[in-house]
Amino acid sequence: MKKYVFLDLSRLNAPYLDEMKAAACRVIDSGRYIGGKEVEDFENELAAYVGTRYAVGVSNGLDALRLIFRAYKILGRLHEGDYVALPANTYIASALAVTDNGLNIVAIRNDENYNLDSKRLSECKDVDIKAVMPVHLYGRTCWDSILQQTKDNAIIVEDNAQGIGATTADGRKTGSLGHAAAISFYPTKNLGALGDAGAVTTDDEEIAAIVRALANYGSDRRYHNIYQGFNCRLDPIQAAMLRVKLRHIDEENARRQAVADVYCSHIENKGIILPANDGRSVWHQFVVGCVDRDGFRRYLAENGVETDVNYPLPFFNQPCYSATDIAVSDVDNKVTAELCDSIVSLPIAHTTLQEAHEISEIINRYKAS
Amino acid sequence: MKKYVFLDLSRLNAPYLDEMKAAACRVIDSGRYIGGKEVEDFENELAAYVGTRYAVGVSNGLDALRLIFRAYKILGRLHEGDYVALPANTYIASALAVTDNGLNIVAIRNDENYNLDSKRLSECKDVDIKAVMPVHLYGRTCWDSILQQTKDNAIIVEDNAQGIGATTADGRKTGSLGHAAAISFYPTKNLGALGDAGAVTTDDEEIAAIVRALANYGSDRRYHNIYQGFNCRLDPIQAAMLRVKLRHIDEENARRQAVADVYCSHIENKGIILPANDGRSVWHQFVVGCVDRDGFRRYLAENGVETDVNYPLPFFNQPCYSATDIAVSDVDNKVTAELCDSIVSLPIAHTTLQEAHEISEIINRYKAS
Numbered sequence: 096m097k098k099y100v101f102l103d104l105s106r107l108n109a110p111y112l113d114e115m116k117a118a119a120c121r122v123i124d125s126g127r128y129i130g131g132k133e134v135e136d137f138e139n140e141l142a143a144y145v146g147t148r149y150a151v152g153v154s155n156g157l158d159a160l161r162l163i164f165r166a167y168k169i170l171g172r173l174h175e176g177d178y179v180a181l182p183a184n185t186y187i188a189s190a191l192a193v194t195d196n197g198l199n200i201v202a203i204r205n206d207e208n209y210n211l212d213s214k215r216l217s218e219c220k221d222v223d224i225k226a227v228m229p230v231h232l233y234g235r236t237c238w239d240s241i242l243q244q245t246k247d248n249a250i251i252v253e254d255n256a257q258g259i260g261a262t263t264a265d266g267r268k269t270g271s272l273g274h275a276a277a278i279s280f281y282p283t284k285n286l287g288a289l290g291d292a293g294a295v296t297t298d299d300e301e302i303a304a305i306v307r308a309l310a311n312y313g314s315d316r317r318y319h320n321i322y323q324g325f326n327c328r329l330d331p332i333q334a335a336m337l338r339v340k341l342r343h344i345d346e347e348n349a350r351r352q353a354v355a356d357v358y359c360s361h362i363e364n365k366g367i368i369l370p371a372n373d374g375r376s377v378w379h380q381f382v383v384g385c386v387d388r389d390g391f392r393r394y395l396a397e398n399g400v401e402t403d404v405n406y407p408l409p410f411f412n413q414p415c416y417s418a419t420d421i422a423v424s425d426v427d428n429k430v431t432a433e434l435c436d437s438i439v440s441l442p443i444a445h446t447t448l449q450e451a452h453e454i455s456e457i458i459n460r461y462k463a464s
Numbered sequence: 465m466k467k468y469v470f471l472d473l474s475r476l477n478a479p480y481l482d483e484m485k486a487a488a489c490r491v492i493d494s495g496r497y498i499g500g501k502e503v504e505d506f507e508n509e510l511a512a513y514v515g516t517r518y519a520v521g522v523s524n525g526l527d528a529l530r531l532i533f534r535a536y537k538i539l540g541r542l543h544e545g546d547y548v549a550l551p552a553n554t555y556i557a558s559a560l561a562v563t564d565n566g567l568n569i570v571a572i573r574n575d576e577n578y579n580l581d582s583k584r585l586s587e588c589k590d591v592d593i594k595a596v597m598p599v600h601l602y603g604r605t606c607w608d609s610i611l612q613q614t615k616d617n618a619i620i621v622e623d624n625a626q627g628i629g630a631t632t633a634d635g636r637k638t639g640s641l642g643h644a645a646a647i648s649f650y651p652t653k654n655l656g657a658l659g660d661a662g663a664v665t666t667d668d669e670e671i672a673a674i675v676r677a678l679a680n681y682g683s684d685r686r687y688h689n690i691y692q693g694f695n696c697r698l699d700p701i702q703a704a705m706l707r708v709k710l711r712h713i714d715e716e717n718a719r720r721q722a723v724a725d726v727y728c729s730h731i732e733n734k735g736i737i738l739p740a741n742d743g744r745s746v747w748h749q750f751v752v753g754c755v756d757r758d759g760f761r762r763y764l765a766e767n768g769v770e771t772d773v774n775y776p777l778p779f780f781n782q783p784c785y786s787a788t789d790i791a792v793s794d795v796d797n798k799v800t801a802e803l804c805d806s807i808v809s810l811p812i813a814h815t816t817l818q819e820a821h822e823i824s825e826i827i828n829r830y831k832a833s
Contacts, residue, residue, distance in 0.1 A: 103495065104495040104496070104497060105493070105494070105495030106495075108492075108495070112492060112493065115492055116488070116489045116492050119485070119488045119489070119492060119701075120485045120488070120489075122658070123477075123481060123484055123485050123488060123658060124474070124481065125474070126472060126473040126474030126475075126477070127473070128473060128651040128656075128657070128658045128659050129650075129651060129659070129660070154523060154660070154695070155695040156695075157681070157694065157695045158694075158695060161694075187681060187689050188681065188695070191681065191682075191692055191693065191694070194692055195692065195694075281498075282497040282498060287497075288497070289491070289492060289497045289699075289701060290497050290498070290699030290700065290701055290702070291498070291523070291695060291697055291699060312526070312556060312557065312560065313560070313784050318773075318775050318776050318777060319777065319782070319783070320556050320779075320782040320783065320784045321782075321783045321784055322784050323560055323563055323564065323784045323785070324560065324784070325526065325527075325530075325560070325564075326523070326524040326525075326526045326527060326557070326660060328660055330658075330659030330660060330699070330702075331659065332488075332658060332659055332701060333659070333699075404687075406687050407687050408687060408688065410689075413688070413689040413690075414688070414689065414690045415682050415689045415690055415691050415692045415693070416692070
């Protein structure tokens with residue numbers, strides 16, 4: 096039986112392996128292993144790609160979010176206990192960045208695209224929401240006129256961990272929409288490093304400078320610490336890997352779009368709910384809804400199709416959070432928890448169009464019980 | 465004029481460059497870029513070297529310390545506001561790990577070896593010290609009978625950022641002396657990665673498990689988060705670099721000892737105070753005392769000898785800390801501040817014995833004004 100692998104990083108990186116090895120050896124030979132030109136060049140290339148004035152390389156996507164919120168606290172624009180709205184359906188990193196900074200989570204129920212429902216956000220009047228975190232979940236742009244207007248009254252921190260290259264209807268890229276944004280270069284991402292890496296993108300000079308200092312022990316110059324900081328630096332060797340792949344990110348995203356197009360036009364099964372296909376998502380995940388998730392995944396596995404679930408348990412139901420950790424919730428927990436029980440991610444990372452056709456046919460033969 | 469470079473990482477890593485490039489390419493080819501066998505093998509090799517049951521690879525030395533204190537809080541063995549004693553003379557990371565965890569710093573004045581003065585520690589009765597952080601500063605073991613006894617009543621967290629391979633009089637290695645220890649593999653360290661990296665060593669199974677979970681989003685298994693965690697993982701590519709160099713750490717340390725022997729036996733200048741040479745330090749830095757620090761450094765620079773100062777400003781005088789951030793202080797701030805004004809680090813990282821002789825002669829010709 097033919098196997099449809101969900102994600103094999105060797106296969107995903109195969110086109111770039113030789114170039115990445117040469118880049119790694121260049122860094123090893125350079126003698127510069129913290130900061131320096133490799134990191135600066137990547138930051139400039141990333142800022143140019145995203146369309147922001149600044150990009151600051153950091154250790155990973157969670158740290159990018161953590162440091163953005165910390166920077167707003169340092170600037171006095173956020174204070175301990177302030178309310179931050181984020182979608183109830185997201186990876187736990189979104190929530191950890193908020194609670195690590197002593198801020199309160201306001202969980203907003205997702206819309207039909209699994210993203211933050213901005214109408215519910217605007218109806219949330221119980222507390223004074225100081226910051227909003229749209230998450231470009233699964234690579235889908237989370238932006239609309241309500242969020243654009245909200246930007247005048249609240250700090251908008253984009254969780255762009257999964258969205259690099261996704262665009263708004265008027266062609267702006269995720270990571271340049273809010274006041275500051277966090278990107279993850281986790282190896283499985285559309286633009287993945289060969290280890291942990293991340294970045295902050297912003298037009299705000301102060302935020303960029305504070306994040307950069309916080310990531311380097313809070314120092315503005317060597318052995319001079321103006322903030323109680325951390326070590327959250329981007330390694331030059333990872334910057335070098337990312338520079339190789341950043342040049343190809345649009346091809347990578349276009350390839351994923353082509354696979355999504357096959358799925359969206361060929362899967363026809365009344366038991367399966369397809370995602371909207373507006374041509375602006377970068378399809379970090381291709382997530383479908385179904386009624387009997389375990390049965391559907393079992394059927395696919397029996398037919399050689401590996402799947403994943405992103406994510407099986409909503410953050411507010413994780414053991415690390417108690418009910419009181421979510422300050423105000425428009426979640427109706429059952430809705431998002433049921434969502435999490437109904438979603439399946441299909442292979443897309445290195446799926447060929449031929450494979451996408453075959454998987455679509457397998458899915459079309461599925462009979463929900 | 466001959467130049468005596470303080471630290472050139474290319475020169476320091478020269479013997480290992482080919483092997484490290486091969487190791488980097490092996491990881492790039494492997495398709496495994498988070499965790500996995502490369503990290504596990506390094507952890508096992510490191511634990512065997514240090515002499516602990518567990519080693520957990522993490523992102524850097526500061527995160528190693530941060531996660532140890534966080535783990536003790538999770539276990540209920542430390543609580544918000546508890547007092548932690550640490551030497552007044554140390555790199556700021558030691559302090560940041562304490563304050564980041566909402567713990568209070570008790571700063572203890574240094575002894576004549578620039579390390580924590582354990583007698584002053586035992587005389588500090590103003591507060592209930594729950595944890596003590598000996599710092600093996602400059603590579604010198606900070607351990608004695610008082611600290612050994614203290615271990616029965618307080619948690620001892622070693623800051624072993626600079627001490628890998630240093631030993632006690634009875635032959636035990638730093639990193640295995642307290643209840644848990646943090647190592648840094650910052651590129652300039654005796655065992656340096658080619659980017660940021662660190663580790664926690666401990667015999668405590670619970671601490672090891674909690675640190676490992678905290679470093680991986682607080683998860684005990686995929687998508688199951690039992691703690692509000694972080695992303696503090698050791699990259700496999702750095703683990704691979706470290707595995708190459710760990711095999712040679714004893715040679716590296718012996719080479720530094722030989723240079724220190726030359727300095728200690730050949731420098732004779734009544735204006736210069738030499739460090740004690742007990743044969744058990746690993747000489748991460750070779751620090752001498754002097755009266756007119758600026759004048760001495762200028763003289764050395766004029767004679768081609770690059771120097772550094774570790775560290776020019778004590779952490780409690782850094783702008784990020786106010787006087788009230790140091791809960792209780794036996795520091796007599798002036799003493800440690802004056803110390804920081806009187807120390808100079810001589811080249812040692814890749815200094816040859818011939819160069820050490822020449823530098824000694826240059827120093828012997830120095831006349832303090």
